[in-house]
Amino acid sequence: MSQAVLEPESAPARGMDLLRFATAGSVDDGKSTLIGRLLYDTKTIFEDQLESVEAVSAARGDEYTNLALLTDGLRAEREQGITIDVAYRYFATPRRKFIIADTPGHIQYTRNMVTGASTADLALILVDARKGLVEQSRRHAFLTSLLRVPHLVLCVNKMDLVDWDQSVYERIADEFTSFAAKLDAPDLTVIPISALNGDNIASRSDKSPWYEGPSLLHHLEHVHIASDRNLVDVRFPVQYVIRPQSTTITDYRGYAGQVASGVLKPGDEVMVLPSGLTSTIASIDTADGPLDEAFPPMSVTVRLTDEIDISRGDMICRPNNAPAVAQDIEAMICWMDESAPFSVGSKYLIKHTTRTAKTVVRGLQYRLDVNTLHRDETAESLSLNEIGRVKLRTAMPLLADQYRRNRTTGGFVLIDESSNRTVAAGMIIEAS
Amino acid sequence: MSQTKTYRVSHLDALEAESIFVMREVMAEFERPVLLFSGGKDSIVMLRLAEKAFAPGKIPFPVMHIDTGHNFPEVLEYRDTRVAALGLNLVVASVQEAIDTGKVRELPDGTRNRIQTPVLLAAVEKYRFDALFGGARRDEEKARAKERVFSFRDEFGQWDPKNQRPELWSLYNGKHHAGESIRVFPLSNWTELDIWHYIAKERVPLPAIYYAHDREVVERGGMLYAVNEFIRLKDGETSSVERVRYRTVGDASQTAAVRSEADTVDKVIEEVAATRITERGATRGDDKVSEAAMEDRKREGYF
Numbered sequence: 001m002s003q004a005v006l007e008p009e010s011a012p013a014r015g016m017d018l019l020r021f022a023t024a025g026s027v028d029d030g031k032s033t034l035i036g037r038l039l040y041d042t043k044t045i046f047e048d049q050l051e052s053v054e055a056v057s058a059a060r061g062d063e064y065t066n067l068a069l070l071t072d073g074l075r076a077e078r079e080q081g082i083t084i085d086v087a088y089r090y091f092a093t094p095r096r097k098f099i100i101a102d103t104p105g106h107i108q109y110t111r112n113m114v115t116g117a118s119t120a121d122l123a124l125i126l127v128d129a130r131k132g133l134v135e136q137s138r139r140h141a142f143l144t145s146l147l148r149v150p151h152l153v154l155c156v157n158k159m160d161l162v163d164w165d166q167s168v169y170e171r172i173a174d175e176f177t178s179f180a181a182k183l184d185a186p187d188l189t190v191i192p193i194s195a196l197n198g199d200n201i202a203s204r205s206d207k208s209p210w211y212e213g214p215s216l217l218h219h220l221e222h223v224h225i226a227s228d229r230n231l232v233d234v235r236f237p238v239q240y241v242i243r244p245q246s247t248t249i250t251d252y253r254g255y256a257g258q259v260a261s262g263v264l265k266p267g268d269e270v271m272v273l274p275s276g277l278t279s280t281i282a283s284i285d286t287a288d289g290p291l292d293e294a295f296p297p298m299s300v301t302v303r304l305t306d307e308i309d310i311s312r313g314d315m316i317c318r319p320n321n322a323p324a325v326a327q328d329i330e331a332m333i334c335w336m337d338e339s340a341p342f343s344v345g346s347k348y349l350i351k352h353t354t355r356t357a358k359t360v361v362r363g364l365q366y367r368l369d370v371n372t373l374h375r376d377e378t379a380e381s382l383s384l385n386e387i388g389r390v391k392l393r394t395a396m397p398l399l400a401d402q403y404r405r406n407r408t409t410g411g412f413v414l415i416d417e418s419s420n421r422t423v424a425a426g427m428i429i430e431a432s
Numbered sequence: 433m434s435q436t437k438t439y440r441v442s443h444l445d446a447l448e449a450e451s452i453f454v455m456r457e458v459m460a461e462f463e464r465p466v467l468l469f470s471g472g473k474d475s476i477v478m479l480r481l482a483e484k485a486f487a488p489g490k491i492p493f494p495v496m497h498i499d500t501g502h503n504f505p506e507v508l509e510y511r512d513t514r515v516a517a518l519g520l521n522l523v524v525a526s527v528q529e530a531i532d533t534g535k536v537r538e539l540p541d542g543t544r545n546r547i548q549t550p551v552l553l554a555a556v557e558k559y560r561f562d563a564l565f566g567g568a569r570r571d572e573e574k575a576r577a578k579e580r581v582f583s584f585r586d587e588f589g590q591w592d593p594k595n596q597r598p599e600l601w602s603l604y605n606g607k608h609h610a611g612e613s614i615r616v617f618p619l620s621n622w623t624e625l626d627i628w629h630y631i632a633k634e635r636v637p638l639p640a641i642y643y644a645h646d647r648e649v650v651e652r653g654g655m656l657y658a659v660n661e662f663i664r665l666k667d668g669e670t671s672s673v674e675r676v677r678y679r680t681v682g683d684a685s686q687t688a689a690v691r692s693e694a695d696t697v698d699k700v701i702e703e704v705a706a707t708r709i710t711e712r713g714a715t716r717g718d719d720k721v722s723e724a725a726m727e728d729r730k731r732e733g734y735f
Contacts, residue, residue, distance in 0.1 A: 017440055017441070085578045089577065090571045092443075119600075119602075240457075246490070252489075285487075286484070288484075297450070299449040299453050299485070301487075312460050351605065413598075415607055420605070422598050422600075
């Protein structure tokens with residue numbers, strides 16, 4: 001790495017952490033080449049994978065080794081030369097382990113991009129330097145902000161084809177930055193690259209002396225994600241009650257779950273929703289022994305000092321900082337089902353944290369055009385890949401926060417009760 | 433640096449927390465889960481995670497071994513020891529028995545990977561299992577890279593890769609009708625190296641064949657197969673004693689060993705970190721059949 005980086009501690013002392021990122025774009029933007037390059041430069045592509053891709057490329061008469069074949073694993077994808085589904089890829093450097101949710105640019109892009117972005121710390125968008133921003137780039141940026149992905153990277157690719165012209169890069173960067181500002185978009189970094197030649201990918205390239213920012217890999221390794229987690233609002237959705245039926249362990253009753261946000265400590269006064277009863281944390285248990293504190297994303301078992309009736313779907317929080325106990329939900333949803341549209345009056349199951357309830361659609365306020373951001377208030381339904389603002393009424397209360405405040409207690413999916421399919425993803429705006 | 437605490441977790445802790453979350457979700461939402469246990473390192477790690485997910489209680493579901501009849505004795509011994517130590521119910525679904533009773537037919541080449549599938553599906557039906565934990569990882573193979581953590585199977589046990597449920601945040605949809613089931617992959621986001629780092633961190637014991645040892649092997653198609661009751665020398669072949677270990681454990685007639693000096697977990701980690709060939713590519717004859725061999729087996733109901 002060419003930059004001098006001041007590190008408070010050496011990487012091995014800290015151990016690796018985990019960064020999840022979503023990539024969006026099409027083969028034309030060089031996305032598969034970029035991923036192939038990242039995997040290659042971090043020595044993640046294996047010889048047998050490369051051999052198999054080379055053999056298939058040659059058999060198909062491709063002029064170059066088509067790195068897209070590394071990620072396009074399904075028979076139909078290979079036959080049709082398209083990417084159908086989100087593919088997950090893994091690589092690591094001494095500092096971080098990376099999980100890439102690689103989402104296709106053309107087919108079902110909204111559904112797949114929303115899926116990939118839902119768990120991402122960072123989204124990576126590619127544009128072709130020769131073409132500049134296109135409709136798809138804006139769409140991807142919008143979905144990234146809708147899903148509240150905290151970090152956004154725009155890679156201006158194929159810089160070699162515009163002779164590393166700084167003004168081309170500046171123009172695209174400026175245009176994108178002003179567009180992103182309108183979206184309330186997160187932390188944005190713009191990097192000029194050539195995925196094909198590896199410039200500014202693993203290390204800074206001498207082809208762009210005018211560029212003072214980090215290489216892509218350096219940025220991925222160092223982008224600060226620890227503060228993205230909500231450590232303020234204690235939210236512990238109860239997943240499962242552990243009550244061993246054993247003669248050696250008697251009277252154990254622990255509430256198992258994954259900390260969604262906040263920091264829990266033994267001795268903390270807590271409130272349990274929806275009952276509103278209060279108690280104190282007696283201990284935070286794990287198989288490795290009790291903990292002094294628990295924070296996201298830890299999976300732990302909480303015991304309370306009082307015997308109160310708590311079951312799956314309840315939420316442990318603090319008396320002075322609680323989510324809404326709400327049956328009326330306003331949310332943005334992305335419709336994901338091709339068999340039937342979303343419409344007012346329909347009933348679904350809503351799955352939110354560890355709670356599942358029946359819900360009915362009370363209203364569709366508008367459908368949003370993801371290209372123009374125009375709101376169509378006359379819309380009466382949402383079809384596959386459409387996004388809209390909706391009102392739902394649930395049969396039992398949800399313990400909910402705004403999605404912008406908390407991605408875990410603000411996100412939900414809708415399930416069709418007859419087909420059991422997941423038909424929508426939702427982000428809560430208001431819960432009451 | 434600032435005085436504020438960073439509240440960071442390592443990548444292994446994050447992976448463990450995610451896997452434990454997945455296992456607890458299954459226990460909370462399904463009637464009859466079962467953990468598929470092959471005696472391979474991934475299912476061994478999965479068993480450790482299950483132990484941790486429900487502590488101080490014991491693992492609240494049985495484990496099932498689809499027994500090809502082509503076993504490494506060290507692995508069977510390990511299986512029985514672990515199951516006894518954890519006080520678990522073990523269900524063995526035997527491919528040999530299915531062949532003997534005419535339920536499945538032995539393949540001409542004698543390999544039994546593919547014919548595990550009908551045996552597995554029959555056991556699922558017999559015991560009415562509705563959720564099956566499998567140790568598959570997305571880094572293993574291209575088709576697996578696209579599979580969900582909760583992977584729906586129809587009443588014939590089939591996977592439809594083009595018709596998968598979207599999976600967002602940590603909201604897993606396990607809804608199914610009677611006769612359908614869900615395969616659950618808690619290790620989806622782990623890599624081979626993560627598994628080994630975890631084995632080292634947790635001091636998980638493994639069957640001895642995972643570490644370097646001397647073994648009589650024969651080279652076939654660039655792979656080293658142990659010479660034993662399942663693999664006999666053909667005319668013109670010669671065997672030799674090599675220092676080897678196994679990277680994966682499957683049907684003993686199809687699983688190859690790799691040359692290795694790694695006789696401790698730390699040495700294996702070093703070796704895995706430096707290797708340039710995937711574990712399935714190095715050790716599984718069955719994946720060499722075609723580009724989509726795994727996808728085809730999965731569609732039929734394979735793990």
